[in-house]
Amino acid sequence: MNTSTSKNPPKIVVTGRIPEGGLDLLRSAGDVWAWSGDDPAPRDVVRDQLADAKAVVTLLSDQVDDDFLDAAPNARVVANVAVGYNNVDVDACTARGVRVTNTPGVLTEATADLAIGLLLASTRRLGEGERLIRSGAEWKWGMFMMLGTGLQGRQLGIVGMGEIGTATATRARAFGMDIVYHNRSAASAEVEQRLEARRLPLDDLLAGSDVVSLHCPYTAETHHLIDADALASMKSSAYLVNTARGPIVEEAALVDALGDGAIAGAALDVYEHEPDVHPGLLDLDNVVLAPHLGSATVETRTAMAELAARNVVAVLRGDDPPTPVN
Structure with a gap:
């Protein structure tokens, strides 16, 4: 004292x-x-x-x-x-x-950095690759080994276009991604013009995006915003990134969607019942898991x-x- x-x-x-x-x-x-x-x-x-x-x-x-x-x-x-x-x-x-x-x-810049890191780790299967190396299993380079997906020309859907969402979109734009967003109010004309961003209803954003990144606050209205129906509406080739709050995603539904191939992958920094993680997530190779590192610099x-x-x-x-x- x-x-x-x-x-x-x-x-x-x-x-x-x-x-x-x-x-x-x-x-x-x-x-x-x-x-x-x-x-x-x-x-x-x-x-x-x-x-x-x-x-x-x-x-x-x-x-x-x-x-x-x-x-x-x-x-x-x-x-x-x-x-x-x-x-x-x-x-x-x-x-x-x-x-x-x-x-x-x-914490805007640090969290946006992590969101992009998780996006890359998921779409390029970096978590799987590291686990393979650490396991000591035999491997060799191959034309079709652990193929991921590129970002150029892909659509990033930002849910929650506040400071962190905007900073994430700015970074993604540098990778050549197309930006759409869902927000209660429109972003400024300057932001929309600079990012060539379009505001969409949530249903349209989910249906058309190759990556969906969550940056909205956690409220009663956003509890389980990404539920089984939302996940089913996404492309089977799409990825979900969550650096916002865990309960925005219905974790059990996400386990089912990842296991059934309803979406291609996910990357999470936050969890519905943090620090507990749904055990089903731990058994899946197509999800990247981080221990709430968004602001951890x-x-x-x-x-x-x-x-x-x-x-x-x-x-x-x-x-x-x-x-x-x-």
Whole structure:
């Protein structure tokens, strides 16, 4: 624990390990209790610390619900270190006068990079190739060995044309892909012109795209947005990439679609019941699996922690936070 030099410094609870740069900013504004383990802090340990906390920095593994807020009656701000905040009951926080903040923007480039990496790993069968080499099995080059599919002239369907979706589309355009997207509102004229992107209804996007990449937020409306019917409407040669949130995809339906050849492959960084992964996915060669690495660069995670800290500092000073949710 680190105590500031203020006479009565506000207590700030950090529920999980974050980069030191974020902690340094928090220490300048209050008395910081921070969990230092790599695993999530036990809920009872966090609850004990929340009783007199004025601010709480949370991670995706935390569920900020009524029970959590009951344990933190003095909290003024919950700063979620993530672009998403589906783990936070924003309405419950608002009803109690608790500000909620997140960390958008700073993870855009890293997540878009990973989406393209997963796209390439899936369409070029890199996961299968690496597993073959590591298995020690005999192999030799052949004209038809592990043929994948090229990207040039293929259609990429972006579901959710926000900052990350746009950044992913920009990278895909450099590979020669044609861009279509589905979004509640149209992208700017500049984005559409630069990417030669067309906005489509979701059904049309799914039916015509060679790769579908998910970048929409997780809400009640997007829960199982990609279900059995959606997967059945896709081309049998198509690939699905998900770097958004796991429950957007009905995982059991995806296992069936991959196993039956309804789609050619998938690449996932997030899971419906994370950190648990549907066991059916583990047995399939035509799916690439990553352990939620979307923002996992040193630079990005540091920027996320520092932005969350700046949000806390602003609220404790009585100012508007840089990235408010409510």
